[in-house]
Amino acid sequence: MSNSAGDYTVDHAKENLEVLRAVPEQVVEAIENAADESVLNFLIREQKLDIHHEGDQGIGPLRQAVLRSPHASQELKRTVITRGDDTPSTILVPDDVERNARTSLRTGKPVVLYGPTGTGKTTFAKQLALRHCVGFSLHTATPSWTAKDIIGGIGPKLTGSTDVRSLGYETELGAVSEGVKCARDFDIPYAVILDEITRADISQIFGPLYTAIENRKQTLIETDDGETIELDEDVSIICTMNMSDRTVNELDNAITRRFAMVELDEYEGEDRRALFEGWIDDNLGDIPLISNDELLELFEADYNGINNGSEQASRGPIMRFGPMHYRDVTIFLCEALRDESLYMDAPGEAVGQAFRTFIVPRLLNSAAFPQIEQIEEHYRALNKSFETFDLSPATELASRELQAEQRQMGSYQQ
Structure with a gap:
């Protein structure tokens, strides 16, 4: 490439595109000799040569050349430095x-x-x-x-x-x-x-x-x-x-x-329900095997029982627990209810297994003995209240943890 600094144009890039696709060093040189930002936009935004040569992530020589270029806008720099980043654009916090x-x-x-x-x-x-x-x-x-x-x-x-x-x-x-x-x-x-x-x-x-x-x-x-x-x-x-x-x-x-x-603490009722409804609709909207309205009410009852105490259980709040965990439940159910080899024939059990996998372990992870007792009581009560869903897997996990704690304390009775 014989162009001197500042002389390399979009027309040059189009003429040499096959070479640029084959030789990453030529792309670096083109960026360093670019006449203006249009050259960088062609190479990076249109042709995505940084992905072609350096993959979805990482900052190699080609992306470093973009970051150092006096012609690169802050937006273009953000594009190359965040390649492969999957941060969602929608902000959910209050x-x-x-x-x-x-x-x-x-x-x-x-x-x-x-x-x-x-x-x-x-x-x-x-x-x-x-x-x-x-x-x-x-x-x-x-x-x-x-x-x-x-x-x-x-x-x-x-x-x-x-x-x-x-x-x-x-x-x-x-x-x-x-x-x-x-x-x-x-x-x-x-x-x-x-x-x-x-x-x-x-x-x-x-x-x-x-x-x-x-x-x-x-x-x-x-x-x-x-x-x-x-x-x-x-x-x-x-x-x-x-x-x-x-x-x-x-x-x-x-x-x-x-x-x-x-x-970041409490989500107001309407904001929290909007989160739950959005996740249920996004992941389960086209799956008729369970009632989305009932699942929403289960989420609400579980969240309120953990954070504020519930009518189902006789005790007060268990701990502070955020709503983002329930997104994992809906993603689990989305996969579980689409495959005959998983839980298509047992949608109620799938809900209990989702809670056993993503909710109860996270509660037990930071729970003291009195809280473990509350968690076990809470899910036993929820299982009775929501007959459509089989929450026994979640209840059994909490019960085993409670029994293990009781054995350590010498108070377990069979």
Whole structure:
């Protein structure tokens, strides 16, 4: 390719399309020498040569060339950096939650989305990132996380041939410093999502980050080639936190003072029913084997019994539990009721198996002994109330867990 910088036009791209499809390096050169954005739009939006050469995901040399191009719009950069991302476009969280989160990000504050399981925190974090920034990275915390996973540090590196290897050391960037580098290298606003941070020791992993939040001129880390990494204003930090693990009052004051705390909790009755109705209609609308109206009422009775207490069971609320879990139930039923080898001949049992698979284990996962008793009682009562559905699989799972707990406590009687 003989074109000099700025001379490569759409006509050149059309003439050389067969070569461009065969040789990825030629596409990189075409992007670097593009006369204007129309060339990039032809190569990326129309011909999708980045997918052709680099697949559905990842940022290889071709996509890096787009991200570095002075002709690429922010929308085009978002297109290549989010290839393969399946984040839904429809935001399901309440309007005030969305407004509070977006406003907090605009103030420059890191945001923590907190609430019970099943309220859509991770999905909303990705949606928020895509509305506020061009791209994002997602990192899920583990108990072994340290400050190095957030900021970076020195790590080992093997050098040399396979016969003669020597151990050296190099600087490794952490989640936030990598995000800063990406925003800086590609001149884009970028988000770093730290998911389920209560799995880690928050005070330990965020210690150095607290200082950088207070003073954005503070160097987080220096790369091996001497580049200093500071907490750039183009980098947004979005965290999620499951409040079944920890309450806000138990958190270190350092995080609540430096982060905007946005709660995802109760969905109002009409909003919640709209979610349930939408999932049932989308996944089960053309399957006549069960009554969608009855299934909706089961969802409502189950959700209210868990969160608020129910008429069927004699006790009060069990725990805070979000509505997003019921989407998995409808997807399970969609598959189960279309196949004769699965549950086409037993639609009522399919509902019980869906609850056994997607609802009850998530309740039991964070339940103390008194709550396990309530869960077992709750599903036993629901099974009697909804005769169309066979909820015994869900009830039996809760009963086995209750018996196991009773054995440990020495109180189980056969």
